Amino acid sequence: MAVRAEEDHIGAERADADRTAIVIGGGLAGMLAVTALLGHVDTITVVERDRYPAGHTFRKGVPQARHLHILLSGGQRALDALLPGTVAALTGAGARSMYLPRDLLTRTATGWERRFDERRHPTLCMTRPVLDVVVREHALRAAAGSATRVDVLEATEAIGLTGDAQRVTGVRVRSRNGERGDPAERVLSAALVVDASGRGSRAPQWYAELGRTAPHEETVDAGLAYATRMYRPSDPAGAPDAGVNIPGWPECPRGGAYLPVEDGKWLLTLSGVRGHHPPTDAAEFTEFSATIGDPYVRELLAHAEPISPVHGFRDTANRRRHFERSGAVPEGFLVLGDANCTFNPVYGQGMSVAALSALAVRRTLDADGGLRPGTAAEAQRAVARASDPAWVAAVGADRPYASGDDTKASLGERLTTWYFDRLTARAAIDPIVGATFRDVFCLTAPPSRLAAPRIVLRTVFLPRRPGLPTPPTVIESV
Ligand SMILES: Cc1cc2nc3c(=O)[nH]c(=O)nc-3n(C[C@H](O)[C@H](O)[C@H](O)COP(=O)(O)OP(=O)(O)OC[C@H]3O[C@@H](n4cnc5c(N)ncnc54)[C@H](O)[C@@H]3O)c2cc1C
Structure with a gap:
């Protein structure tokens, strides 16, 4: 050999x-x-x-590879099944492991997700070359x-x-x-x-x-573009104990994710659909970060030094x-x-x-x-x-953004789109719906779990309540 x-x-x-x-x-x-x-x-x-x-x-x-890359728990399991020990080697090489939702503060259209100490889904974040x-x-x-x-x-x-x-x-x-x-x-x-x-x-x-x-x-093309820059926090206020994810939603189709990678560095990826593409000019990139769904990321940037140019990427269709x-x-x-x-x-x-x-x-x-x-x-x-x-x-989540000449949505895809809005809102505050939501989006359970009776009942019939008004500092046990 x-x-x-x-x-x-x-x-x-x-x-x-x-x-x-x-x-x-x-x-x-x-x-x-x-x-x-x-x-x-x-x-x-x-x-x-x-x-x-x-x-x-x-x-x-x-x-x-210049852009933020996370490896979901479903992918980690498959990777370790193929090549045992690779996930440990990645953390050994500096990849940061974050449990969802405890270590990733997520802002949805209805507010911030609660930080349940669930520990079902470790998510790896590192630069792609690593x-x-x-x-x-x-x-x-x-x-x-x-x-x-x-x-x-x-x-x-x-x-x-x-x-x-x-x-x-x-x-x-x-x-x-x-x-x-x-x-x-x-x-x-x-x-x-x-x-x-x-x-x-x-x-x-x-x-x-x-x-x-x-x-x-x-x-199915949501017309999303990415722009990414690397930072090094200049004081402890710039390095919170969790990553931050503020994906866009139909009323605010601009988003950002600010996550730690190896060697004390952080990556900020800004994104936006057609008409809201993030700029690759450094000053405009910083300005754009203030226009996403919450000012938290922009506040963190005040405590961080940029250490790379801004890189763009546009070909993001499904x-x-x-x-x-x-x-x-x-x-x-x-x-x-x-x-x-x-x-x-x-x-x-x-x-x-x-x-x-x-x-x-x-x-x-x-x-x-x-x-x-x-x-x-x-x-x-x-x-x-x-x-x-x-x-x-x-594709279910992207249907609201996709252009008219894309292929016709199947019934399953339309159902997923309709449901997604309610799920994200419910999952942000409900540990039961949230756990199933994460199982599916981390690719450890089939999407059919989202149609299980107790998930449907909680999602559709429980009153729609807002998430938290500010980034949560308290970790809640489940
Ligand atoms: C902006 C962006 C962000 C992303 N973020 C994430 C994320 O957070 N998490 C996630 O799981 N996925 C993410 N992805 C998707 C991820 O990048 C891809 O799914 C992954 O790289 C697929 O691996 P691959 O080997 O198929 O392709 P690639 O990683 O692109 O590798 C293709 C390889 O083929 C080589 N090659 C190409 N053409 C030829 C040729 N003709 N002859 C010989 N060699 C050739 C290239 O040099 C390269 O080495 C992201 C994608 C984008 C665009």
Whole structure:
């Protein structure tokens, strides 16, 4: 077994293509795909466009990494099931663990949430490079202890698929080393190709080159934009004992989340839907922070030094490609992570869904006893099932903001939207409704729990009461 980070030993064609896999994208979903495949194939070649930088540094291939990233408890469980010890390693690397709702002060449309000492949902907050590096190290360490050989080809870009409409047989790649006379293109062959190339995946275009129709795509776009800046509190008043979350709501569609990350730093992400996009100019960014639903974050900023420029991000639509539908994937092809489904980031679900999806792939391979004809399609259906709860929650909550030309809302989605308004108000003050609400949004329980009789009764029939008028300092036992 060897884990190698260079490409000089990969031939243009593999003779033993029947037990080989290629993973396009060496980011989070790519590394988790590697983990899912360990022991089920002889070799895995990871094709990564970037060269990994040293240390916990941002890189070009993951532009969203500049923005606040939380890992929900559902994602943590999946991550630890795939790679035991990774969550502890993340906190060891400085990630901050916060119980919801105790350690995250949340302002809803009706007031501040009560700080129940519930301890069901630890939520991790860290800069994205820390997460990616820790996961990559654990994945490659697991590979080193397995029967599968993993080769990582850095600075190598996938530019197309090989095969035909029925079967994918490999990937066309080109080196991005930039050397003069660099051979333009070559082909890597494999029994299974996994697309984990993120939200910019070109799978639909690659399908066309194979003579296939692109999979059905659904988009629900709230038109949200992000802007993020890093801070270091300059005195204790700037570092409260909890993070702060003030998501927007229809009457005030501007929000902000101010959370601690590693090394005593804090990240402030401001957001707003169409017509309310946060600016990336530093002074205007600070001014915008005073216009979100509560002045608390702006007050905290008076006690903190900005230590980064402001970074923006606009492509935040919920977008799902239905590769799981009958006949939608050729044999030998599987799509994971953002390449399969992206979510409005304000719900913090994408990375957790990537982990839950990789776990679903591993379970499918375990059940099938390895890679057999039809296993990839079965795994793709398992990925869809793993993505469903987050999709239903995100598009249901986003419907009020989505533009008219988006796909028509299903009854389930409309119900979720109608219910969401009442739930957020009730969950803020009610420990029973709040616990179920958090179970669902942390991806540890299916959305159907929100329709359980006692949750419906409490949500719909108990009088609607406001939340707390100011950020709570008292932690309430439950
Ligand atoms: C602003 C923002 C904030 C977010 N916040 C959260 C959050 O709080 N919590 C959460 O869970 N999720 C969040 N997400 C979602 C999260 O970022 C993604 O779900 C996650 O990164 C998906 O992982 P991935 O590996 O599929 O894609 P990526 O992490 O984007 O990785 C894709 C990899 O593929 C490589 N690549 C791309 N194209 C090619 C190619 N042609 N050839 C070779 N390599 C290629 C890239 O270099 C990269 O390494 C957020 C997203 C955004 C946009």
